[in-house]
Amino acid sequence: MVPSAPPAPSVPPLRSGGGDRARPGRVVAGVGTGRGVTADEVLDLVRAVLAEAGLDRDALGALATVDRRAGEPGLVGAARRLGVPLRAYPAAELARVTVPHPSPGTLAAVGTPSVAEAAALSAGGELLVPKRKSAPSDGRSVRVTCALARLPGEGAGDVAPDGHDLRHHGDAEVRDGGRDLVDLAVNVRTGTPPAWLRERIAGSLTGLAAYPDGRAARAAVAARHRVAVDRVLLTAGAAEAFVLLARALSPRRAVVVHPQFTEPEAALRDAGHRVERVLLRPEDGFRLRDGAVPADADLVVVGNPTNPTSVLHPAEALLRLARPGRTLVVDEAFIDAVPGEREALAGREVPGLVVLRSLTKTWGLAGLRVGYVVAEAGTVRALERAQPLWPVSTPALVAVEACLSERALAEAARVAGEVAADRARLLAGLARLAPRGVRVHGVAQAPFVLVRVDDGPGVRERLRGAGFAVRRADTFPGLGPDWLRVAVRDAEVCAAFLAALERAL
Numbered sequence: 001m002v003p004s005a006p007p008a009p010s011v012p013p014l015r016s017g018g019g020d021r022a023r024p025g026r027v028v029a030g031v032g033t034g035r036g037v038t039a040d041e042v043l044d045l046v047r048a049v050l051a052e053a054g055l056d057r058d059a060l061g062a063l064a065t066v067d068r069r070a071g072e073p074g075l076v077g078a079a080r081r082l083g084v085p086l087r088a089y090p091a092a093e094l095a096r097v098t099v100p101h102p103s104p105g106t107l108a109a110v111g112t113p114s115v116a117e118a119a120a121l122s123a124g125g126e127l128l129v130p131k132r133k134s135a136p137s138d139g140r141s142v143r144v145t146c147a148l149a150r151l152p153g154e155g156a157g158d159v160a161p162d163g164h165d166l167r168h169h170g171d172a173e174v175r176d177g178g179r180d181l182v183d184l185a186v187n188v189r190t191g192t193p194p195a196w197l198r199e200r201i202a203g204s205l206t207g208l209a210a211y212p213d214g215r216a217a218r219a220a221v222a223a224r225h226r227v228a229v230d231r232v233l234l235t236a237g238a239a240e241a242f243v244l245l246a247r248a249l250s251p252r253r254a255v256v257v258h259p260q261f262t263e264p265e266a267a268l269r270d271a272g273h274r275v276e277r278v279l280l281r282p283e284d285g286f287r288l289r290d291g292a293v294p295a296d297a298d299l300v301v302v303g304n305p306t307n308p309t310s311v312l313h314p315a316e317a318l319l320r321l322a323r324p325g326r327t328l329v330v331d332e333a334f335i336d337a338v339p340g341e342r343e344a345l346a347g348r349e350v351p352g353l354v355v356l357r358s359l360t361k362t363w364g365l366a367g368l369r370v371g372y373v374v375a376e377a378g379t380v381r382a383l384e385r386a387q388p389l390w391p392v393s394t395p396a397l398v399a400v401e402a403c404l405s406e407r408a409l410a411e412a413a414r415v416a417g418e419v420a421a422d423r424a425r426l427l428a429g430l431a432r433l434a435p436r437g438v439r440v441h442g443v444a445q446a447p448f449v450l451v452r453v454d455d456g457p458g459v460r461e462r463l464r465g466a467g468f469a470v471r472r473a474d475t476f477p478g479l480g481p482d483w484l485r486v487a488v489r490d491a492e493v494c495a496a497f498l499a500a501l502e503r504a505l
Contacts (some may be wrong), residue, residue, distance in 0.1 A: 026061040027053070027128060028087070030120030031078075032106065032145040033069050039077030045134045045146045046078065053128050053148055061086050064119035065179025066094055068110050087119070087276040094118035100314070101131045108350045120149035120276070157352045166266040168475040170485070171366075181469040184487045184497060187307070187334070187448050189415065197402055201368070204398040212390045216398035221372050225347035230377040232390045233384060234400065238333050238358040238371040239263050245354065246271035247386040251299035251326060257288065259476040260303040261331060285442035286311045293321055294437070297442075303331040304345075305338060305446040308473050308485040312445035314344040322350050333358035333371075337447045338418045344373045354379055359403045361447065362412050370396045370403075419447045423488045429498040436505045453505065456482035462504035468497055 029046050050057060063079045063086045070076075070088035079086040091111035093215055100122065102113035112118060116131045129148040173185035183190075193201070222229045235241045245269040256265045257278045259335050268275050278293055280286045283314055286309040290314035293300055300321055322328050328425040335344050346355040354375040358368045370392070373383060392400075402408060430438050437454040444450070450473065453459050463470055486497070 006438075016322070027055065027059050027148050027150055028064050028120055029060060030064045030116040030118065030122075030147045030149065031075060032065065032115030032119075032131075033072050033112075034141075034143045037072060037074040037143050038064045038077045039074045039081060041075055041144050042078035042146075042487065043081065045144045045275060049129050049132050049135060049146045049148050049207075052132070057082060060084055064089065064122065065145045066091050066110050066112060066119065069115070089119055089122050094122060097121050099131075099426040100127075100305055108391070116145040120147040125149040147262045149450040164477050165448045165475045166262040166269075168262075168472075173469040173471055178464070181464060182465075182467055182489075182493060182497070183469055184489065184493075185469045185471040185485070186366075187446075187487050188364050188366050189360055189362055189419075190364075190489065192362075193293050194363075197399065197408075198365060201395045201399055204395045207394055209417055210394070212392060212394045212397055214392055217392075217397040218399055220401045220404045221374070224409075227347050227374060228377070231374055231380060231394070233373040233375070233380045233387075234394070234397070235371045235373060235387075236391050237360060237366075238331065238343055238356045238363070238493050239371040240369070240387075240391065241356045241373050241383070244269075244373075244383040244386045245271050245327075245329060246273065248382040249299060251327070253294065253297045254299040255293055255297040255301070257293070259286070259306070259309055259332070259473075259478040260301075262476060264301040264329070264331070264496070265477075268469070277390070277477055280311075282441035286318055286450075287442065288313050290317070290320065292397070298325055299329070299332070301329040303333070304414040305334050307331075307334065307446070308448065308450050308471070308476055308479075309442055310444035310446040310449055310482075311442045312338060312343055315345055318343075318345060319348075319350060322352055324351065327354060329354045329356065331356045334361055336362050336412050337416050337419050339413070339420055351376070359399065362415060363403050363408075365396075365398070365399055365403075368393075368396050368399055368417060370399050400435040401496065419488055422490055422494065423447070423449065425491060426486070426488055426494050426498075429494065433502060433505065436502070438501070438505070449480075449486050449488065451484050451486055452482055453484065454482065455471040456480075456484055459501070459504045460484060466500040466504065468500055 013383050029049065031042060033042065060082060062084050065075060065088060067088040067090050070086060076086060078346060094112040094114060097118040099117035099119060100112040105116060107113040117127065121127060126146065127149050131145050131147045133142045134144040170185040170187065174181055174183050218229055218232050218234055221232045231347065240262045251273060251496045253276065254268055254273050255276045255278055265275050272483065280288060302318065304318060318330060330345050332346060335341050345353060346357060354373060357372050359370040373380065423444055427440060427444060430440055430451060439452040440449060460470055460472060471485035472482045
């Protein structure tokens with residue numbers, strides 16, 4: 001049975017302004033109409049729906065509808081009187097949008113089971129008010145429907161439609177009152193940057209009067225991955241690369257594989273793109289299954305190894321996602337912590353492949369913002385056009401060269417082996433706590449472990465009381481409040497943490 005949409009509430013007068021109105025961001029009103037509706041009929045319902053959301057008409061950014069109704073004089077007149085554009089979408093495009101209240105009658109009339117909700121979602125990012133119907137006093141059939149969605153922008157990417165805080169990161173656990181805690185929330189290696197790297201960076205400070213020249217650093221990345229220089233883009237951390245991709249690309253169907261680092265989805269939403277999710281399941285060990293990603297997705301984002309699950313996907317499984325017309329983005333921010341960089345794709349000659357790397361984690365450069373992209377030359381040029389001038393500072397450029405030297409690569413390989421040993425120690429301790437409800441799903445391969453416990457929020461707070469900060473994981477789509485992410489540390493810290501966790505349980 002198709003759920004019926006509730007009627008509109010009573011209609012208050014439109015306000016032209018107001019200092020106390022709620023402002024979750026600018027919104028779009030999706031409107032479905034019959035033939036011959038008047039502008040007043042449309043305006044009455046639109047203002048009622050705005051009022052239901054606690055908004056006035058200044059919050060309205062656009063009306064949206066199906067292309068077959070875009071010429072209705074009443075709809076055109078309502079948009080003109082509201083001073084907003086009228087956006088029209090083909091019925092076939094609206095039919096692909098999942099909505100809460102589809103209608104067989106609407107499908108028969110205009111070729112899509114939804115106009116109001118589908119049009120609102122096509123132009124916006126989050127459904128604020130579902131479909132409402134006009135209620136004519138003369139007993140005539142419904143002539144107007146309206147739904148309201150948030151337009152991307154003004155923080156629309158911060159919180160996803162399902163409530164996940166996409167902009168919460170591990171550093172929030174140790175800011176302010178958490179500075180004295182043992183930091184197991186942030187995945188940056190402790191004791192970094194090493195002294196030799198600090199000296200190289202400090203030596204660059206005498207050249208700050210000159211504009212940054214990234215040619216040598218770019219060449220170092222190209223040599224590291226055996227690619228042409230025009231396939232490399234230096235970025236202010238890997239996070240900037242997600243913003244550039246969102247600004248430079250125009251995907252028709254963008255898919256993010258979750259649970260994973262949430263900045264890709266936030267950046268896409270901020271740029272006005274609709275985002276679909278593929279949720280990997282704990283019962284599958286958070287492994288990527290063949291066929292999980294829609295075949296017609298033209299932008300796919302996946303992490304490897306994935307944050308926060310610590311799962312390392314086989315390179316061949318990721319390469320099976322590549323296909324003509326698709327941009328495949330693989331976030332390899334933690335791959336240098338994997339011995340031998342197993343399953344790495346940076347440098348592979350694969351059409352549409354975009355690989356992101358970070359020097360933040362192993363080298364302790366989160367405050368310097370150092371990262372890069374390896375992709376096809378055309379993609380790099382498109383990203384460059386979306387990037388501001390001189391985006392990477394001179395000290396960061398010096399750090400790129402230093403971290404890709406033979407000495408640094410040898411040290412990184414040694415550190416990856418140490419991380420693997422420390423992780424094995426942590427996993428063994430967690431396994432001993434399995435009778436107490438501690439569970440690890442999947443095979444951890446990164447410098448952190450995803451843990452599931454009973455009463456996650458309570459355990460996290462009790463760990464804080466014992467002096468340890470761990471990363472809450474309920475901000476990752478696909479995970480809930482009982483999930484915690486724990487950074488891998490040395491034997492002494494590991495033993496102390498495991499003892500504290502046992503008490504916290």
